[in-house]
Amino acid sequence: MTLSFAPATDPSLPLYVLQQSELAGWLENQPDHVHSWVSADGFSAALGQTVLVPGPDGKPEFALAGYGSAAKRARKRFPLAAAAESLPKGTYRIASGIPANVLEAECFGWLMTGYAFDRYAAQIAANAALVAPEGVDAKRIEIMANAEALIRNLVNTPAADMGPTQLQQAIEDLAQEFGADVSVISGEALLDQNLPMIHAVGRAAEQAPRLLEMNWGDSGPKLTLVGKGVCFDTGGLNLKPGASMGLMKKDMGGAANVLGLARMIMALGLELQLRVLIPAVENSVAGNAFRPGDILTARSGITVEINNTDAEGRLVLADALALAHEDAPNLLISMATLTGAARVALGPDLAPYYTDDNKAAETLARAAETIADPVWRMPFHEPYEAMIEPGIADLDNAPSGGFAGSITAALFLRRFADDSRYVHFDIYSWQRRKEPGRSKGGLGQGPRALLAALPELLGL
Template sequence: MTLFFAPASDPSLPLHVLAQSDLEGWLADQPDPVQSWIAADGFSGALGQALLIPSLDGTPSCALAGYGTTAIRARKRFPLAAAADSLPKGTYHIASGVPVEALEAECFGWLMTGYAFDRYAAQSPASAALIAPEGVNAARIEIMANAEALTRDLVNTPASDMGPEQLQRAAETLAQEYGAGCSVISGEALLDQGFPMIHAVGRAAEQAPRLIEMNWGSSGPKLTLVGKGVCFDTGGLNLKPGASMGLMKKDMGGAANVLGLARMIMALDMKLQLRVLIPAVENAVAGNAFRPGDILTARNGLTVEINNTDAEGRLVLADALALAHEGAPDLLISMATLTGAARVALGPDLAPFYTDDDIAADALARAGQAAADPVWRLPFHNPYEAMIEPGIADLDNAPAGGFAGSITAALFLRRFAADSRYLHFDIYSWQRSKEPGHSKGGLGQGPRALLTALPEILDL
């Protein structure tokens, strides 16, 4: 599936986007037949309403899209997409009504109404096409939309078709498309090359655990992205109940998001040196599964007491972060569907991130708002460091008590990023129900905010 704007040369209908407060003034300038048509339809400018206005010969002359009220729009990330879902098939251009500062986000949301995950059954996404308005970077928006589609596809694919091998192939396909290098360390070779925790988490699965690495670009700042690739998480020997296992195909959402971000960076030919690291495993149950009470030694020499095998994501990320740190990146970013505690704190729609870098945090906050990709900073709260130190080993992978679960996981990961300039995202990567611009299922969280903020963070 490719998401794109209609060619500017295509015949198109003007689309007037009308907030409820603006409808009366707009109607006052319209001829009586138009006023009567709108009154008969009951169009009020409510969010999601759409209406074609006929000309005297019966053919459509323009279209209207309801834009709701300021309060209602504040509750939707892509309010125009609600009308795009309702418009009849055809091609449209925005004639009025969308604030300039909202155009890019609204155009992105419109393109995403054309997304559907149709690998296993036919779907019917919205079919209204849009000509890109003047003043927006149409190519950039298309790149972001298709990267988001890649992320959604990867997350939506069930573990039967998206295990470590298939995730590796997805990375290799992306690398080949943009001329990047891609290499893999798999199975027992992980032990030989110093990735014991990736091996421990994934060794019980049918598909061997692996570390996927992609490299692109030869000049500019060094950016390393690390994405959690747990393709299915049973919980291991601390087995999850069935209800908690239902969405675990999305536990590789961190990997899907960094691949989406990598695609944006490469497609835009950003002047940086990109490295992507994905520890890809399945946390399965078998006689050789790692156990509660085990003590593992990570790549950087730190020992970790396993107090819950269901806290496996931070283990595989730890080895990958240690490798990333060895490469002395100018910026290191990890993304993971890591803790339920993050959802309790901020819910499913708001992606928390952690950093000690105030400049990066401020840039991200502004970028997230501008890109309609909301993020929120949570603290690396140093007094909680003692909570991840069990005494019998250097670190505890699942501190008792249940308090500050997202923060303690972030503090755990920071030990492996060491003194790198570091950002960590604890994302959900799932949309629970259909919303304007969002289909139910897999979701990108953070990549567009990061893409917008990177030029400031890395002085590009």
């Protein structure tokens, strides 16, 4: 499935997008037959309403799309996508009604109405095509849409078909498409290469744990992306209740989002040196599973007391971050479906992130707003450092008490990023119910905001 705009040469219907407050004034300037048709249809310009208006020959002459009110639009990520999903099959071009500052985001949302995860059963996607409006970078929007489709496909695929082996195949396929290099450290070789915590977390699974690495580009600033690739998380010996395992196929959502961002960077040909690190494991139960009370030594030499084997994501990320730091990147970004505490704090729709770099935070906030990919800064709160220091080891992977769970996890990871310029995302990567432009299931959170921010973050 490729998401794209319709060729500009295709026959298309003009689409007039109207707010509810504009409808009466617009109708006053229309011929009687238009006024009568729109009134008879009951079109009120409510968000998502559409109507095809015929010409004198009875054939559709143009279409109207309701854009609702500002209050209603504020509740939707992609308001125009609501209309795109209700339009009959055909090709349309926006004639008026979309403000320039949201046009790119609305076009992206329209393209995403064509997404459907149909690997296992037929699914219905919207089939209204759009001609790219003047003034937008059509290629960039298509690249973002297809990267988002990659993210959704990876997260939606169940663990039986998306284990460490299949995640390795996904990164190899991406590398082949763009001429990148891939290397893999797997199984016992993780111990030989001093990646002990990745090995410890994944050693009980049938598929061997591994570190996946992709490198692309030979000039420009160094950008390293680290994505959590826990392909299924039982909780280990701290076994999750059945209900809590229901969405654990998405515990590799950090890896999926990192690969989506990497795809955008490579497809756009940004002048930078890209490195992607994905620790790919399954957190399973077996006789050789790591245990509560164990003390592990990370790549960096930091010792970690295991007080909950269900806090495994930060362990595999720790080794990957320590490896990333050794290369002195100009910017280090980690993405992970890490804590339920982040969902309690911000819910499923906002992507929380952490950084000590105030300028980077300001840049991300501006970029996220322009591209409808909302993010929210959380604090590296220094007084909580003591909460992750158990005494018996340097760090505790699961501090008791239940307070500030997302913050303490981020502080844990920061120890391994050391003095790197570091941004950490604690994402959900899941859409709980269908919304315009956002199908139920896997979801990208943060990659488009990061892409928009990279020129300023890295001086591109």
